[in-house]
Amino acid sequence: MTLRGAAPETVRAALESGDPLPATSGFGGELEGTLVRDVLGRVPVYVETDGRATPSASDANGAGEVRETREWAFEPGALEAPELLPAGTTLDLTDPDAGPERRWTLPDPTPESDPEAALEALSDAIETAAADALAPDREIAVAFSGGVDSALVAELLDAPLYVVGFPDSHDVEAARTAADAMGRELTVVDLEPADLERAVPRVVAATGRTNAMDVQIALPLYLVGERVAADGFDALAVGQGADELFGGYEKVVRLDHRVDAETTRAAVREQIASLPDQLPRDVRAIEATGLEPVAPLLHDTVVDAALRLPDSLLADEDERKRALRRVAADSLPDEVVSREKKAVQYGSLVARELDRLARQAGYKRRIDDHVTKYVRSLTPGVEAPEPPADS
Numbered sequence: 240m241t242l243r244g245a246a247p248e249t250v251r252a253a254l255e256s257g258d259p260l261p262a263t264s265g266f267g268g269e270l271e272g273t274l275v276r277d278v279l280g281r282v283p284v285y286v287e288t289d290g291r292a293t294p295s296a297s298d299a300n301g302a303g304e305v306r307e308t309r310e311w312a313f314e315p316g317a318l319e320a321p322e323l324l325p326a327g328t329t330l331d332l333t334d335p336d337a338g339p340e341r342r343w344t345l346p347d348p349t350p351e352s353d354p355e356a357a358l359e360a361l362s363d364a365i366e367t368a369a370a371d372a373l374a375p376d377r378e379i380a381v382a383f384s385g386g387v388d389s390a391l392v393a394e395l396l397d398a399p400l401y402v403v404g405f406p407d408s409h410d411v412e413a414a415r416t417a418a419d420a421m422g423r424e425l426t427v428v429d430l431e432p433a434d435l436e437r438a439v440p441r442v443v444a445a446t447g448r449t450n451a452m453d454v455q456i457a458l459p460l461y462l463v464g465e466r467v468a469a470d471g472f473d474a475l476a477v478g479q480g481a482d483e484l485f486g487g488y489e490k491v492v493r494l495d496h497r498v499d500a501e502t503t504r505a506a507v508r509e510q511i512a513s514l515p516d517q518l519p520r521d522v523r524a525i526e527a528t529g530l531e532p533v534a535p536l537l538h539d540t541v542v543d544a545a546l547r548l549p550d551s552l553l554a555d556e557d558e559r560k561r562a563l564r565r566v567a568a569d570s571l572p573d574e575v576v577s578r579e580k581k582a583v584q585y586g587s588l589v590a591r592e593l594d595r596l597a598r599q600a601g602y603k604r605r606i607d608d609h610v611t612k613y614v615r616s617l618t619p620g621v622e623a624p625e626p627p628a629d630s
Contacts, residue, residue, distance in 0.1 A: 242268040259343035260539035280326030280515030315447030326515035368538030369395035385413030386580030388478030403463035404587035445527035451610035455584035457524035464528030480537035484545040486554030
């Protein structure tokens with residue numbers, strides 16, 4: 240039995256009841272011959288798709304035939320042809336013909352009619368999540384960008400703060416001013432281009448992804464995790480999930496071509512549904528440094544409270560992540576609560592510098608998806624085209 244993120248009895252109870260949010264931080268792995276992955280996919284689980292199997296520990300059945308189970312792993316690199324088990328599903332490992340079975344779906348509760356009650360429920364849920372994150376045997380640090388998400392996590396966990404970025408980056412400056420406002424010390428992990436060249440192959444190996452966007456997002460997590468691990472910590476707390484749960488994206492207000500939804504509430508739900516694809520990238524980037532990823536804002540209790548928020552506490556043209564900012568205002572300085580942030584790949588300047596390295600290597604912007612091609616050129620075992628001779 241190999242299970243991460245929750246006790247076996249908790250997962251068994253969730254299977255029996257169908258409860259998609261059983262007060263955990265997510266779970267995934269094998270439970271008595273069955274693979275499981277929680278409804279938001281917070282624990283990545285990969286299944287072998289090339290037909291390989293492993294002899295079962297229960298050696299043979301009555302006919303003397305060795306029983307086999309399908310291969311699976313928590314990391315894609317351990318398999319020949321890995322495929323993510325869909326979030327919210329189970330898979331019978333002993334049946335070679337079985338496919339994933341949907342066991343949990345994201346709930347769609349009626350929004351709370353009383354905004355103050357909704358905020359109180361959210362505040363209580365976040366405190367519960369923070370308490371769960373503070374395991375007695377866990378030495379934890381916080382990936383801190385200076386925005387309200389990571390600042391709230393940092394305040395609740397009272398853990399050391401680390402920011403990563405190039406010296407002139409938005410995130411480094413924002414983290415410095417936010418840490419000063421909060422009266423906290425900050426460790427700055429200054430980057431240089433060589434750090435990206437060194438880390439790209441490791442990020443690709445950990446995540447199984449080579450597209451430019453995923454690598455640009457994963458690199459800051461990996462690079463800050465390296466420093467945190469070197470400093471003796473064993474876990475890295477992040478603010479992941481806040482933008483999806485609380486309406487942090489401009490597109491959920493604009494309802495433009497980037498979303499299918501026709502209302503802000505539906506657009507927020509659409510972003511939550513994207514988490515199972517995003518989280519394996521972030522989780523694996525952190526785990527590749529030897530750290531345990533901790534995301535308090537993605538705890539089941541917080542997800543449940545977020546799903547019950549009334550429309551007035553989501554987002555509009557004046558303010559995004561309204562509910563989270565209202566809760567954060569009880570413990571953070573106003574200048575931190577109201578601060579907008581940039582996506583990590585832009586705020587850290589990792590995207591800019593990776594683009595510059597690609598162009599220096601001959602992968603000019605006129606080449607379709609030039610950064611992805613450059614990433615693949617740095618990655619052993621990944622086929623990558625040479626830059627054009629006239630570049």
